[in-house]
Structures are given as structure tokens and as C-alpha cells.
Amino acid sequence: MSLLSHLISGLSLGSIYAIIALGYTMVYGIAKMLNFAHGDVIMVGGYACFFMVSTYDLPPIVGIVVAMAVCTLLGVTIERLAYKPLRAAPALAVLITAIGVSYFLQNAAQLLWTSNPRVFPSIVGDFSVKLFDGQLSISGTALVTILVCIVIMISLVWFTGHTKTGKAMRACSEDKAAATLMGINVNSTISITFAIGSALAAIAGVLLCSAYPTLSPTTGAMPGIKAFTAAVFGGIGSIPGAMLGGLLLGIIEIFGKAYISTQLSDAIVFLVLIIVLLVRPGGLLGKQVQEKV
Numbered sequence: 001m002s003l004l005s006h007l008i009s010g011l012s013l014g015s016i017y018a019i020i021a022l023g024y025t026m027v028y029g030i031a032k033m034l035n036f037a038h039g040d041v042i043m044v045g046g047y048a049c050f051f052m053v054s055t056y057d058l059p060p061i062v063g064i065v066v067a068m069a070v071c072t073l074l075g076v077t078i079e080r081l082a083y084k085p086l087r088a089a090p091a092l093a094v095l096i097t098a099i100g101v102s103y104f105l106q107n108a109a110q111l112l113w114t115s116n117p118r119v120f121p122s123i124v125g126d127f128s129v130k131l132f133d134g135q136l137s138i139s140g141t142a143l144v145t146i147l148v149c150i151v152i153m154i155s156l157v158w159f160t161g162h163t164k165t166g167k168a169m170r171a172c173s174e175d176k177a178a179a180t181l182m183g184i185n186v187n188s189t190i191s192i193t194f195a196i197g198s199a200l201a202a203i204a205g206v207l208l209c210s211a212y213p214t215l216s217p218t219t220g221a222m223p224g225i226k227a228f229t230a231a232v233f234g235g236i237g238s239i240p241g242a243m244l245g246g247l248l249l250g251i252i253e254i255f256g257k258a259y260i261s262t263q264l265s266d267a268i269v270f271l272v273l274i275i276v277l278l279v280r281p282g283g284l285l286g287k288q289v290q291e292k293v
Contacts, residue, residue: 007251010247010254014251015250017226017246018246019204020230021234023041023198025237025242026197027197031083031194034094035078035197036099038227039224041202042208043220045070045201048071049063052067068203071198074198075198115217115218116216119214123206124140126140145210145211148203156196208223226253230249248284252272256268
């Protein structure tokens with residue numbers, strides 16, 4: 001039963017990585033940029049929910065909605081102020097700006113809320129599901145996290161494939177100039193993408209802090225890096241690839257901690273990524289793009 005228990009824990013952690021990775025992969029797929037401040041948006045979402053639930057004693061659902069609203073506004077603001085002026089700049093300039101925004105958010109959080117860790121309240125509750133005559137226990141947080149990931153994945157696939165805005169996103173990801181000629185507002189489409197990705201970051205932040213109930217200004221740093229790794233692992237730019245990469249990454253990390261070493265689990269995760277990229281440079285579900293010279 002321990003094997004099955006570790007598998008469920010891996011799926012739960014991987015679901016959080018997958019939700020974060022979806023934000024990375026959507027922004028990269030459309031804007032062709034890596035938003036390394038995405039992990040810190042997770043942290044802001046965690047603090048927003050924390051204050052709503054702990055300080056103002058509001059229901060958890062209200063805290064989650066407020067966190068999504070705050071992160072959506074933050075994501076759109078970051079895109080307008082930091083990334084939009086660099087739309088035609090070299091990729092390196094955008095990358096450095098993203099790293100700068102990340103450090104700005106971390107330091108702003110330290111000034112506003114101090115660097116002392118806070119104990120995050122339980123959002124889901126204390127219930128658990130017992131299977132096999134009580135030999136296997138699945139926590140409510142793990143169950144809700146996996147279900148939320150599946151719902152978000154299905155919703156995004158439907159949204160990008162069946163709505164006007166989703167089709168505009170796909171058109172921009174293929175060719176921004178051609179999309180503009182067809183009457184699509186590329187700037188608005190990119191802003192909507194950042195808004196959706198940031199709202200997902202808020203959900204991921206709440207789920208992450210519920211599963212590992214410690215909140216600090218650096219809470220989103222390592223999960224953000226691992227989620228980016230998951231997006232590359234699955235094939236950055238691919239929504240199903242982000243989910244697959246996140247789930248596999250979570251399973252590899254949990255099994256690495258359980259059967260190899262807790263200290264080496266992160267190294268094992270990145271080693272697997274290197275091996276996969278050596279075999280498939282585009283990721284597991286990524287498209288191999290051939291450029292004409």
C-alpha cells in the first residue's frame with residue numbers, strides 16, 4: 001500500500017506543478033516569453049487568501065476568489081508595465097526583466113509582510129477518504145488538488161478550442177502578424193493570457209499552501225522553477241504537455257524522496273529532465289519545429 005500511497009502523493013504534488021506549468025506554457029505559447037515572475041505570483045495569491053481567511057475570518061471560497069482577483073490584476077499589470085514595452089526587444093532583455101520582476105515581488109513581500117513564515121490555514125478541511133478497509137488513506141487536500149487539476153485541464157482545452165478568445169490565442173501563437181491582419185487584437189489577447197495564467201497561479205498557490213502549510217515571501221520560488229521544468233518536460237507551449245510534465249515531475253520527486261534520498265530528490269528531478277531533453281529536445285508532447293533558413 002505504501003507504493004500506492006506514494007503514487008497518490010506524487011499525483012497531488014504533480015497536479016500543483018501542472019497548474020503552475022499551465023500558466024508558463026500559455027504565456028510562452030502565445031507571447032513567446034518566459035515569465036519567471038510566475039512563481040512569485042503564486043506567493044502573492046497565497047498571502048491574499050491567507051489574510052482573507054485568517055485575518056478577516058472569511059470563508060475559504062471567498063479567500064480563493066479574492067486571491068484569483070488579486071493575482072489576475074497583478075499579472076495584467078506586470079504584463080503592461082514590464083513586458084509590453086519589450087515586445088520587440090531581444091529575448092534576453094525580456095528574460096532579465098522577468099527575473100527582476102521576480103526579485104521585486106519577493107522583496108516587496110518581505111517589506112510588507114516580513115520574512116517570518118506563517119502557518120497557512122486548512123482550506124479544504126480535515127477529511128480523508130479511506131480505501132481497502134482503511135489500509136489506504138487519501139487526504140481531502142490531495143483529492144481536491146487532483147480533481148481541480150483535471151477540471152482546469154479540461155476547461156482550458158475546451159476554451160482554447162471552442163471559444164473565440166481561445167481561437168484568437170491559438171492564432172497569435174502561430175503567427176502574430178497574420179493574426180493582426182485578420183483583425184485580432186494581439187495586445188489584448190496577450191493580456192488575457194496573462195490574466196488566465198495568473199488566476200491559475202492563485203489557485204496553485206492556495207493548493208500548495210494547503211498541502212504544505214507554510215507561507216513566506218519565497219514560497220513560490222522553487223515550485224515556480226519546478227513547474228517551469230515540468231512545462232519544458234512535457235513540451236512547453238502544449239497544454240496537455242504541461243499537465244503530463246507536472247504529474248510526472250511530482251511522481252518522480254515523491255518516489256525519489258521515498259526510495260532514494262530526500263536530499264537528492266530535486267537533483268533526480270532535474271537529471272530526468274536532462275535525459276528526456278537529450279532524447280526529445282521538444283519535450284514529451286512538444287512539436288519539433290523546423291525553421292527555414
